[in-house]
Amino acid sequence: MASEGELGRKWDRCLADSTVKLGAGFGLGIVFSVIFFKRKTWPIAFGSGMGLGMAYSNCQHDFQSPYLLHGKYVKVS
């Protein structure tokens, strides 16, 4: 894994995550708008904004942590 490719991979991960979070926030905003807020527009905007904010925070953490490896716990049975 080339180190100069690592930045590109981080950007790809960041963009993919932003897309997912924006979509999820938008979707949950629609759900809450329909269920609780009488189909107003502001919950959708709020949800999208929250999704973007979460994505920004994740990207910031990813870019500022150059030595953290992305691993996962594997249970040894």
Added chain:
Amino acid sequence: TVAAFDSFRFVIKGTLAGGAVYVAYDQGLLGSGTQGAEALKKAQAALPPAIQEWTSYIGWEVRTVQMNTLPPTPKFDFSPSDSWNKGVQTVMSALSVAPTRACEYTVEGWKYVKDLVK
């Protein structure tokens, strides 16, 4: 009874909203950056079979010359950073040869005009 009905309705709404949030959390949509990227890959992988199923359900039949089924949708193996880097390299190489090319075209154009005038 109206109050009971209202509270029952609120419980139903709360259950629906809570279920939606839980499903989003369970699919990894609200987690870290790697989880979100994996969720997007899973969605991209699930898209072509879903389209195939949907079109066959509606009853569309696309008759092409070669085969009787819809051509397979291309795999989304798109890397934005790779595309961006390629674009930057193309633009920069074009800019680096631009003065030379401009000189060549100017010389050729001048020669063409001189030939016309002769």
